[in-house]
Amino acid sequence: MEVKSHARLSMWKMSCPRRRRRFDLGDTHRIRDSVIASVSRLPYQALPSIRYLAVAVLVLWSVGPQLSPPLLADDSVPGVEVGEEAVGNVAVRTVQIEFKQGEASVSTVGEVQREYADGSLLLLTPDGQLWTLLHDEIQSIHDIDEPMQAATSKEIYEQFKEQLPPGFSVHKTRHYVMVYNTSPAYVQWAGELFEGQYSRFYNYWKSHGIKLDEPRFPLVALVFSDKASYSRYATHEIGQSAESMIGYYNMKTNRMVSYDLTGVDGSVPNGRRVTRTQIVKQVLAQPQAERTVSTIVHEAVHQLAFNSGLQVRLAANPLWVCEGLAMFFETTDIGNTRGWGAIGKVNYHNYVMFGKYLPSRKPASLPELISDDSKFRDSATASQAYPESWALTYFLMMTRNKDFVAYMKSMQQLPPLGETSPRERIDLFKQHFGELGELDQDFLRYVTRLR
Known part of the structure; x- marks a missing residue:
């Protein structure tokens, strides 16, 4: 069984066909980086110095009628011989397919995103x-002529609720399907938060020269009433690391998962309605209000x-880009009655964290951050990698915006499950922003003058 698990992992590698090799620990880390769902933060009760400790979410298994176990439970498992590896891209084709998931069979239409020499597939299904x-x-x-149609909000909810305990309802907004078992007022507020962010996100990139696609699938957010019920679900999906997270985006299922961070659902009598105004006040009254809203x-x-x-999705996106973008757009405005304001403000939490890191920052910090993601994996450096990613992203977006937009357009060409070497990452970055030494000086000069 272990051999089968490691053989499955080999399918995620992309290299020359008909080459046999041994699967080792280095492969584990590279695969983990390519399919990371989100590197989330510890609960805010943690000490400030470790609040940004990274927890890698390995989502190499699927959520189906039964939740499959992780494909790699222990990094210490020795290397095993694996067979032929991926042979590269094929044209996307639509198929009718039936496949096994645990003891059950799944029959669906799907699109083949990648095909491998041994017949293994990366498949996209109508629910995203x-x-x-x-x-x-x-x-x-077998191939079919009709294109795959994305599932509707109702179809996604009907399918998804079969995997959940009783008591869940659905709240639909223009772009989101929110499945929840907490206060309707909290979900309504979160939905407004998401939709407001959606508009600002699209308007920002449109005004800066990138035309974004409308989401092909409804955006699904699962909201539990409390940490305990959230943890039970999330532990099945992503493992024990869920205990240290307050929310995550799963790149494989394409869903957000979180819980009601106000605790209001358990603090009011049954049957009593909670208004949206009360929810906002409850959120903003918390000592960590800014961090709570930022995490959502x-x-x-x-x-x-x-x-x-x-x-x-599942491309070799550098983590400094993924996390830097999220932190650029997460900046909150607690003075705003909705709890979130304009894009582009200084993220003072990360600004302070980066300032604490500066006295010990080494000259090689920038090339290390750009060339690979190891600083996010190491608990000793994760609290440095996050704020530096925000600071670098903020600097580039505010002072080199045209170059950053061109860089992001090059990121859009990355294939699913592809790989880029550290040298290739550095070369691509230099192609858009120039030599690192001079850029690093400009970067530090700019950030230290921020107020």
Whole structure:
């Protein structure tokens, strides 16, 4: 069984066909980076110095009729021999397919995003989920002429509620399907937050020369009433790391998952209505109000970026770009009655964190951040990588915006499950922004003068 799990992991690699090799720990980290759902923060009760400790969310398994276990439970498992690897891109084709998931079979229409020499597939289904299927899991498959139609909000809810305990309802906005079992007022407020962010996000990129696509699928957000019920669900989906998160975006299922951060659902008598105004007051009255709202917005930005075409799901997107963008757009305005204001303000939480890092910052910090994602994986450096990612993104978007837009357009060309070497990352960055030494000086000069 372990061999099968590691063989599945080999399917995610992209290299020359008909080459046999050993799967090792280095592959584990590269794959983990390519499919990271979101590197989330610890609960805000944690010490400020570790509040941004990264927790990598490995989502190499699918959410279906039964929740499958993680495909890689232990990094210490020794390397095993694996067979032929991925052979690259094929034209997207529509298929009728039946495949095994645990003890059940799933029959659906889907689009083949990538095809591999051994018959394994990366499949996109009408609800927006991506499935990685081994050849021996595919029971039948044939091409069809009709294009795949995205599921409607109602269809997604009807399918999804079968996987949840009783008591969940649905709240629909223009772009979001919010499945919840908490106070309707909280979900209404969160929906308004998401829709406001949606408009600002699209308007920002339109005004800066990038035309985004409308999401092909309804944007799904699952909101639990409390931390305990959230943890039970999230632990099945992403493992024990869920205990240290207050929300995440799963790049594979394409869903946001969080819980009611106000606690208001359990603090009012049954049957008593809670108004939206009370919800906003409850949120903004908390000591960590700014961080609470920022976290909600942060994960929603990830979902928007990967559904608008700004970034490609499961591509080799540098984590400093993913997290830097989310932190740029997450900046809140507690003075605003909705809890969130204009885009482009200084993110003072990250500004302060970066200032604390500066005295010990090494000259190689910038190339290390750009060339690979190891600083996000290491608990000793994650609290440095996050604020530096925000600071670099803010600097480039405010002073080199045309170059940053061109850089993001090059990111849009990355294929799903592709790889880029550290050297390729550096070269692409320099192609748009020039030599790192001079840029680093300008970067530090600009950030230290911010107020």
